[in-house]
Amino acid sequence: MPENLQVLLAARPKGAVGPECFALREAPLPEPAHGEVLVRHRFLSLDPYMRGRMDDVRSYSPPVALGAVMEGQSVGQVVADAAGFRAGEWVLGGRGWQLYSAVPAAGLSRIDAEAAPPSAYLGVLGMPGTTAWVGVTKILGVKPGETFCVSAASGAVGQVAGQLAKRIGARAVGIAGGAGKCRHVVEALGFDACCDHRDAALAQHLAEACPDGVDAAFENTGAAPLHAVWPLLNEFARVAFCGMVGETSADPRPPGPSLVQVVRKRLRLEGFIVYDHPREFAAWRKLGAGLLARGELAWREDVTQGLERAPEAFRAMLAGRNFGKTVVALG
Amino acid sequence: MPENLQVLLAARPKGAVGPECFALREAPLPEPAHGEVLVRHRFLSLDPYMRGRMDDVRSYSPPVALGAVMEGQSVGQVVADAAGFRAGEWVLGGRGWQLYSAVPAAGLSRIDAEAAPPSAYLGVLGMPGTTAWVGVTKILGVKPGETFCVSAASGAVGQVAGQLAKRIGARAVGIAGGAGKCRHVVEALGFDACCDHRDAALAQHLAEACPDGVDAAFENTGAAPLHAVWPLLNEFARVAFCGMVGETSADPRPPGPSLVQVVRKRLRLEGFIVYDHPREFAAWRKLGAGLLARGELAWREDVTQGLERAPEAFRAMLAGRNFGKTVVALG
Numbered sequence: 001m002p003e004n005l006q007v008l009l010a011a012r013p014k015g016a017v018g019p020e021c022f023a024l025r026e027a028p029l030p031e032p033a034h035g036e037v038l039v040r041h042r043f044l045s046l047d048p049y050m051r052g053r054m055d056d057v058r059s060y061s062p063p064v065a066l067g068a069v070m071e072g073q074s075v076g077q078v079v080a081d082a083a084g085f086r087a088g089e090w091v092l093g094g095r096g097w098q099l100y101s102a103v104p105a106a107g108l109s110r111i112d113a114e115a116a117p118p119s120a121y122l123g124v125l126g127m128p129g130t131t132a133w134v135g136v137t138k139i140l141g142v143k144p145g146e147t148f149c150v151s152a153a154s155g156a157v158g159q160v161a162g163q164l165a166k167r168i169g170a171r172a173v174g175i176a177g178g179a180g181k182c183r184h185v186v187e188a189l190g191f192d193a194c195c196d197h198r199d200a201a202l203a204q205h206l207a208e209a210c211p212d213g214v215d216a217a218f219e220n221t222g223a224a225p226l227h228a229v230w231p232l233l234n235e236f237a238r239v240a241f242c243g244m245v246g247e248t249s250a251d252p253r254p255p256g257p258s259l260v261q262v263v264r265k266r267l268r269l270e271g272f273i274v275y276d277h278p279r280e281f282a283a284w285r286k287l288g289a290g291l292l293a294r295g296e297l298a299w300r301e302d303v304t305q306g307l308e309r310a311p312e313a314f315r316a317m318l319a320g321r322n323f324g325k326t327v328v329a330l331g
Numbered sequence: 332m333p334e335n336l337q338v339l340l341a342a343r344p345k346g347a348v349g350p351e352c353f354a355l356r357e358a359p360l361p362e363p364a365h366g367e368v369l370v371r372h373r374f375l376s377l378d379p380y381m382r383g384r385m386d387d388v389r390s391y392s393p394p395v396a397l398g399a400v401m402e403g404q405s406v407g408q409v410v411a412d413a414a415g416f417r418a419g420e421w422v423l424g425g426r427g428w429q430l431y432s433a434v435p436a437a438g439l440s441r442i443d444a445e446a447a448p449p450s451a452y453l454g455v456l457g458m459p460g461t462t463a464w465v466g467v468t469k470i471l472g473v474k475p476g477e478t479f480c481v482s483a484a485s486g487a488v489g490q491v492a493g494q495l496a497k498r499i500g501a502r503a504v505g506i507a508g509g510a511g512k513c514r515h516v517v518e519a520l521g522f523d524a525c526c527d528h529r530d531a532a533l534a535q536h537l538a539e540a541c542p543d544g545v546d547a548a549f550e551n552t553g554a555a556p557l558h559a560v561w562p563l564l565n566e567f568a569r570v571a572f573c574g575m576v577g578e579t580s581a582d583p584r585p586p587g588p589s590l591v592q593v594v595r596k597r598l599r600l601e602g603f604i605v606y607d608h609p610r611e612f613a614a615w616r617k618l619g620a621g622l623l624a625r626g627e628l629a630w631r632e633d634v635t636q637g638l639e640r641a642p643e644a645f646r647a648m649l650a651g652r653n654f655g656k657t658v659v660a661l662g
Contacts, residue, residue, distance in 0.1 A: 052595065222590065241593040248591055255586030259553060260579055262572040262602035264383065269600040271593035 128156035144169030300324030459487035475500030631655030
């Protein structure tokens with residue numbers, strides 16, 4: 001009889017997330033109740049929003065309780081026929097940093113593991129891809145000829161966002177950490193330029209890469225990339241705030257940029273969370289699958305092997321040491 | 332033959348605006364060209380936006396040149412029949428801190444000096460009133476049952492904004508400088524509460540005055556009032572940035588609040604300038620005149636006598652020592 005393996009929230013982070021925040025535990029397999037399906041997770045998605053769940057503060061969803069399994073989404077396979085699902089079917093919707101979960105049938109959706117690799121449903125076709133889609137099209141309304149700028153450009157959301165902006169006809173400029181990522185963003189993803197936020201001259205390089213200023217900015221990190229794009233914003237520019245992963249671990253929070261120009265330039269700054277746009281998931285999955293199938297959407301994952309290494313992979317992602325969408329392969 | 336009297340921009344401010352920034356000059360009367368009308372100004376409007384025009388920086392309108400007449404709008408009377416206007420008619424549209432200007436007929440609009448005092452067309456029925464109208468209805472979309480908060484609540488824009496929010500059915504909470512203004516805001520303008528930004532406990536008082544948080548904030552000042560409202564913003568709250576008069580004189584600019592919560596709370600922060608909404612002027616003037624006529628809109632002016640005291644009145648307004656819409660009576 002297999003055992004479940006789980007990663008628990010062992011301590012709330014003070015500042016940066018340390019290894020002491022997590023604990024591994026073996027547990028018996030969950031018993032599916034009536035209407036539930038037992039799922040063996042195959043790929044676990046690691047995403048920046050999880051950092052917020054580790055804090056005991058009011059947010060758009062409740063925090064993870066101390067001692068509870070860390071929150072997260074997986075793709076996996078049904079273990080035994082139940083509630084209309086068949087053993088072996090691939091599904092999206094397994095919950096938590098663990099190998100198995102029992103999920104109400106209504107919380108699962110079948111995925112087509114032939115049309116795209118299963119892990120793609122956690123990334124380019126899943127939550128991060130939909131986030132990019134909503135941000136670029138609904139929140140920012142990027143238009144042809146505009147200059148679009150995105151931070152964490154090689155990350156799960158950024159890489160899709162920039163490619164979408166390019167398809168719309170905008171100039172796409174990325175910000176990423178390190179020369180290797182920047183090269184990838186330009187050469188493999190087709191951005192017009194990419195600037196290294198580890199370079200002390202980021203502000204100057206970004207200004208050179210955006211000679212006509214910035215009309216639409218997609219903010220995934222806060223911190224240095226936000227401060228670099230701030231003075232380049234044009235009149236009537238929009239900034240979509242999707243994540244502030246570069247600032248959420250700081251205690252106390254660093255101040256933001258001066259808001260004086262918000263009036264002068266009539267800026268619109270708007271935070272959004274993809275789950276407020278539930279209809280867009282199916283819309284993007286269909287559109288994105290078509291782009292993938294035609295080879296019109298490049299996509300990079302950063303895969304770590306083994307659940308026990310999930311905390312390490314998560315901490316690396318928060319520090320920007322991932323390269324592409326962070327996924328844990330669970331065997 | 333009367334002479335013109337003018338206030339010139341003599342020096343650009345370094346930090347706070349000092350008396351050395353202005354110079355008085357006597358000048359010959361302007362000669363109206365064909366199609367222009369000579370206007371004797373009667374009331375000059377002083378407004379926070381003028382502070383921005385004194386700096387040599389790109390903004391939504393060009394800066395005032397050194398040695399040029401300060402920018403401003405007046406109501407006044409036509410001196411001699413011209414271009415379809417009759418001597419003695421009251422008009423809005425005289426330009427500059429001066430007693431006379433020659434204005435193209437298309438830049439003038441007749442005002443009904445019987446329906447409301449002429450100076451009202453500079454304030455409650457003019458640009459500041461329209462600004463309040465656009466901010467509350469178009470930018471913020473204030474709804475019944477929401478909590479609305481406005482800084483500079485006894486000022487030209489704030490007093491109208493709060494009364495409009497009340498009419499919509501929102502709870503209106505003001506922030507103003509000093510106990511006298513706060514009392515006026517509650518007792519004469521009908522706000523539900525008003526907090527004194529000079530009080531060190533502003534943040535605590537504002538939290539007590541907004542037990543359900545803040546859904547829509549109308550930002551006229553920046554600085555302490557902005558930082559006090561910031562942690563009270565509810566999920567999906569909107570902030571209209573109309574002015575940052577409390578921060579524009581600071582050099583270097585003070586940092587803004589942390590933007591981390593913009594994502595978590597899905598905030599929308601939007602700067603606006605009333606001149607981007609030109610159709611709203613006539614709409615508001617008609618609606619506002621009806622409210623005034625029915626006694627449903629309270630209105631307070633701070634009137635200084637004599638053009639030579641305009642610099643002093645302007646500096647007092649920037650320091651928050653005005654009480655109501657700042658106007659200079661020109662005799």
